[in-house]
Every structure is written in C-alpha cells, then in structure tokens.
Amino acid sequence: MIADPQLSVAIIAGTYRQDAESDFRDLPAVRNNVAKLGRHLRDPEVWGLPAGRCHERLQPRRDELLELVSDAAASARDTLVFYFAGHGFIHPRTEDLYLALAGARRDRGFGTKAVRFKDLQAALQEPSVEVRHKVIILDCCFAAAAFGDEMGVEDVDHKLRTRGSCLLVSSDADRTSKAPEGAEYTAYTGELIATLEQGVAGGGELLTLQTIHEHVEERLIAARMPRPRMLGVDVGGAICIARNRAPADRAVPPQPAAPTAETPLDEALSRVLAEKLTPSRRIQLGHALSWKLLPDYQPHPGERLMALIDDSWPTSRATFLAFTTRALILRSRGLSGAVTSVLSLADLRRAELRLRQRNPVGNAVLSYLQTAGTRRAQRVDRVNGLDVVVDDRPYRVPDSTLGPRATEDLIAEIRAAVLHHGHG
Known part of the structure; x- marks a missing residue:
C-alpha cells in the first residue's frame, strides 16, 4: 500500500552555492535535484503529495532546517521524507557526519554553517513525533557515515531508534559522491529521478524503497559510480512512496507457480x-x-x-x-x-x-x-x-x-x- 499523501510530509533540501569563505565548490546540479524531485513527489502519477506538504528548501540556514524537520515530523502521521543534497563531510575529531550549508568549512563553523546528522535525528525523535515511517535520503559525500561507527545493522538500529525507518545514501562512509561537471543532476539523484519517471520493469504497480534502491544501485554500478547504500530498520525497505510508471507491456510477467x-x-x-x-x-x-x-x-x-x-x-x-x-x-x-x-x-x-x-x-x-x-x-x-x-x-x-x-x-x-x- 502506498503511503497516504494526505498524512505525509516531504522536505527536499539542498545547498548548491557556496560563498567566498567556504572551502567547498558550488554544486549547480543540486538546484535541479530539489526542483525535479519535489515535482515528482507532488505528481499524482507518482505519489501525489499536496503542495503544502512538500517543502523545497534551497540554501537553508541551520536553525531553519532543523525547525522545519521538527515541525514536519510532528505534523506527519503516515510517512516523513527528508532529502538533502550537497556536500557532506566528517568532523576530524568526533567523526560525526555533517551536512554542509552555505559558507561551510572543514576547519570551523560546525555549529553554524553545517548540520550534524545526529541533530537531525534528535529532531525526528522528539516526543511529539508519531509518524509511522521515516525515510532519509542523503546525496552527499561520506553519507554512509550516518549508519554509525562500524556500519553494523544493530548500531544503526540503536542510533535511529525508529521503527519502520529507511535510510538511503549515495555513497559509502569513506567515499565521495559524484556530481559530474555540467550534468543536469548529481549522479545518485539523477538515477533516482529517472526511476520515478520511467519506473522499474517487473517492479509491480507500486515501488518499494527496496525496489527503488536495487534499481538505482544497478544503474550506478553499471555507470562505474559509487555504490549507494540502504538500511531499512524493521520493515523500512517495504515503505512505498511511488507508483511504478513502467508501461505494462515492458513489465516482466510473473513466473508461473507450477x-x-x-x-x-x-x-x-x-x-x-x-x-x-x-x-x-x-x-x-x-x-x-x-x-x-x-x-x-x-x-x-x-x-x-x-x-x-x-x-x-x-x-x-x-x-x-x-x-x-x-x-x-x-x-x-x-x-x-x-x-x-x-x-x-x-x-x-x-x-x-x-x-x-x-x-x-x-x-x-x-x-x-x-x-x-x-x-x-x-x-x-x-x-x-x-x-x-x-x-x-x-x-x-x-x-x-x-x-x-x-x-x-x-x-x-x-x-x-x-x-x-x-x-x-
């Protein structure tokens, strides 16, 4: 069953432009990522989120982003989707994952120019949050560091503490994600968008996050891009936020039971x-x-x-x-x-x-x-x-x-x- 769009909320955020103080380069493709992904999630043929429940944020400030996540988590009852695209980096001492905002640097400003992933988790775990499913999609370098110290399933379950959660990331804990120069989208989000646009042959009427991840992973590996990661806590991989747009005549017919x-x-x-x-x-x-x-x-x-x-x-x-x-x-x-x-x-x-x-x-x-x-x-x-x-x-x-x-x-x-x- 697809998540109820009337009871769900999506936050599609990204940082595409850095200022002179930052030591990160601009990522123009992120702007396209946010606009296109938000459009698909609002499309009735894909999910059908009402416009007021799909929040796009470019160049967000730290406090603004955390407040938006907190409010969205408190208002959603079925599924909350949080997506971020931009630079990710690891704190040199704590080894925590940070999401770079405008003006971020690798040597200072961690508390003002970046968002620590653990702080996002805290916003998703507030007592007022009663949403059934939480989907976190990170398209940034070192994104799999969000999985925890040893990338173990139990570590992540302990850290997320969210039944029915699913975490999708574009790269491993020690790998950089790809944003090819001149490309319309970053590599990972480009394949995610293509999957929502074209569907998955043989994927059924609805696309679970597990199906989407496997399809995106296969396409990225074929293109010699970093392997994305997925962790579904409890039944997170079975969460469904998209209809399959693959034409019926392209679908792989079910195998006979005989x-x-x-x-x-x-x-x-x-x-x-x-x-x-x-x-x-x-x-x-x-x-x-x-x-x-x-x-x-x-x-x-x-x-x-x-x-x-x-x-x-x-x-x-x-x-x-x-x-x-x-x-x-x-x-x-x-x-x-x-x-x-x-x-x-x-x-x-x-x-x-x-x-x-x-x-x-x-x-x-x-x-x-x-x-x-x-x-x-x-x-x-x-x-x-x-x-x-x-x-x-x-x-x-x-x-x-x-x-x-x-x-x-x-x-x-x-x-x-x-x-x-x-x-x-």
Missing part, C-alpha cells in the same frame, strides 16, 4: 532446503508458502516463499530466517527492537559467512569449566552466533532453531547454488 516452470536456480534452492530442513512447528517448507506468513514483506512479481524458520515464541515472528526465490530475509533483535534485513541473491554471491565467538568473559568461564573437566563444558560451544557479511557490513542472522553452525552450512549451500546457477 513446479515445472522453475528455473535451474529455483530447483537447486528447493533441493538444498529440502535436504537441510525438516518441517516442524518452527520450520515451514514448501514450493510456494503463503505470503501471509510475512505480512510486512512486499514480494516481487513471481517471487515465491520457500522456507521460513520462525525463532520467536509462540508465533509472533519477532525473529525469523526466510528463504525466497529472490532473497534471504533476516529478522533479528537489535539493541532497540527487531531489525529486518533483506539480502538479494546477488548480495549472497559476494557474501562471507562469519561465526561470532563468545566474549572473552564467556571464553574464560568455558576454559575454567573445561579445565575442571565438567561434562557440561564438553557440550558448550564457543560459537554463539552467525553474521552474513556483504561489502564489509555484517548482517546478524537470528539465533536459529538449527544453531549457528547448521545455519552457516545451510546458507553456504544456498550461496553455492547461487554461484553455480547465477542469480537471475
């Missing part, structure tokens, strides 16, 4: 799951399980749910591990609640599986028990968890009914099938 229509990869995935899993109260296995088992996930056309390992009790699905014909879905507990991560099969191709060891205190206790020769020590494993690491970013696998080693073996077999047959 087993005979399976691709070699589908067959290989089904075979691995059937060999490694035994159906039980906690483990559901089938050719095409009902999507009602994952009500917050919006599947792609033709995508099938093949297995669900529910680790919650009794059936709340607070944590689970799910396998589809397109993705691995992980829902684990973070520091401030459950976190859902969707890893595509393409992500699994370059993933590394990493077993987590118990902390030093736990290891010391185990060593003592083993030294004492207790029978219990022989049954205790020093491994207490599993991460799937993609592009140096760890995604926590829930504490599966299978145990971390068996889960590692299962995901490794799935990854091997993907590498052998391709990922579609």
Whole structure:
C-alpha cells in the first residue's frame, strides 16, 4: 500500500552555492535535484503529495532546517521524507557526519554553517513525533557515515531508534559522491529521478524503497559510480512512496507457480532446503508458502516463499530466517527492537559467512569449566552466533532453531547454488 499523501510530509533540501569563505565548490546540479524531485513527489502519477506538504528548501540556514524537520515530523502521521543534497563531510575529531550549508568549512563553523546528522535525528525523535515511517535520503559525500561507527545493522538500529525507518545514501562512509561537471543532476539523484519517471520493469504497480534502491544501485554500478547504500530498520525497505510508471507491456510477467516452470536456480534452492530442513512447528517448507506468513514483506512479481524458520515464541515472528526465490530475509533483535534485513541473491554471491565467538568473559568461564573437566563444558560451544557479511557490513542472522553452525552450512549451500546457477 502506498503511503497516504494526505498524512505525509516531504522536505527536499539542498545547498548548491557556496560563498567566498567556504572551502567547498558550488554544486549547480543540486538546484535541479530539489526542483525535479519535489515535482515528482507532488505528481499524482507518482505519489501525489499536496503542495503544502512538500517543502523545497534551497540554501537553508541551520536553525531553519532543523525547525522545519521538527515541525514536519510532528505534523506527519503516515510517512516523513527528508532529502538533502550537497556536500557532506566528517568532523576530524568526533567523526560525526555533517551536512554542509552555505559558507561551510572543514576547519570551523560546525555549529553554524553545517548540520550534524545526529541533530537531525534528535529532531525526528522528539516526543511529539508519531509518524509511522521515516525515510532519509542523503546525496552527499561520506553519507554512509550516518549508519554509525562500524556500519553494523544493530548500531544503526540503536542510533535511529525508529521503527519502520529507511535510510538511503549515495555513497559509502569513506567515499565521495559524484556530481559530474555540467550534468543536469548529481549522479545518485539523477538515477533516482529517472526511476520515478520511467519506473522499474517487473517492479509491480507500486515501488518499494527496496525496489527503488536495487534499481538505482544497478544503474550506478553499471555507470562505474559509487555504490549507494540502504538500511531499512524493521520493515523500512517495504515503505512505498511511488507508483511504478513502467508501461505494462515492458513489465516482466510473473513466473508461473507450477513446479515445472522453475528455473535451474529455483530447483537447486528447493533441493538444498529440502535436504537441510525438516518441517516442524518452527520450520515451514514448501514450493510456494503463503505470503501471509510475512505480512510486512512486499514480494516481487513471481517471487515465491520457500522456507521460513520462525525463532520467536509462540508465533509472533519477532525473529525469523526466510528463504525466497529472490532473497534471504533476516529478522533479528537489535539493541532497540527487531531489525529486518533483506539480502538479494546477488548480495549472497559476494557474501562471507562469519561465526561470532563468545566474549572473552564467556571464553574464560568455558576454559575454567573445561579445565575442571565438567561434562557440561564438553557440550558448550564457543560459537554463539552467525553474521552474513556483504561489502564489509555484517548482517546478524537470528539465533536459529538449527544453531549457528547448521545455519552457516545451510546458507553456504544456498550461496553455492547461487554461484553455480547465477542469480537471475
């Protein structure tokens, strides 16, 4: 379901011109970014935000921008979108991400000529804020520094503390974004605008943020541009603020449900799951399980749910591990609640599986028990968890009914099938 435009608010902001005191260059394309993106969000064929609920701000002052964000967050009830384009930079001592405003410098003026990302977060977390979903889009250098210290999912969940949030960024924590000289738009926003204008073939009637991100990522990588990042806290990737404008005749038709229509990869995935899993109260296995088992996930056309390992009790699905014909879905507990991560099969191709060891205190206790020769020590494993690491970013696998080693073996077999047959 698309977010209700009458109950949503968007802030589209950017800094395109710097003064003589600044050591940043002008970014003329940002002016076009803001105007075009705002126009699309107001377009009824895309989202249909009322003009009074779509605020465009060029060259904003720090206090003005923070006040606008605070007021918008308090007035929105469905979805709040915050977009910023311009220069981003890292404080040399605190390593916090700052968004550069007019007159910003890298050596001073952090409190007046720039906005600290943490201050924006504070505005989004005020007690008066009751909005369901928050979408943050940063098109600036070092934007992924907003993810937190180690770019870990749990770190971000702890920092954002926002159920149903989604953070989209144009570059990694140590990369600069691209704004080609003479281009109409910056590289990232240009592809975002193109996606809203042209739609995504096979993306369904509505475009989730996950679909938009994957499409933009694919186009940027093909153009040898920096890889964008996305982090959806809880079900953030399923937030929808756009209709798909791709013509129906260009859409990829849904795959038939009949087993005979399976691709070699589908067959290989089904075979691995059937060999490694035994159906039980906690483990559901089938050719095409009902999507009602994952009500917050919006599947792609033709995508099938093949297995669900529910680790919650009794059936709340607070944590689970799910396998589809397109993705691995992980829902684990973070520091401030459950976190859902969707890893595509393409992500699994370059993933590394990493077993987590118990902390030093736990290891010391185990060593003592083993030294004492207790029978219990022989049954205790020093491994207490599993991460799937993609592009140096760890995604926590829930504490599966299978145990971390068996889960590692299962995901490794799935990854091997993907590498052998391709990922579609």
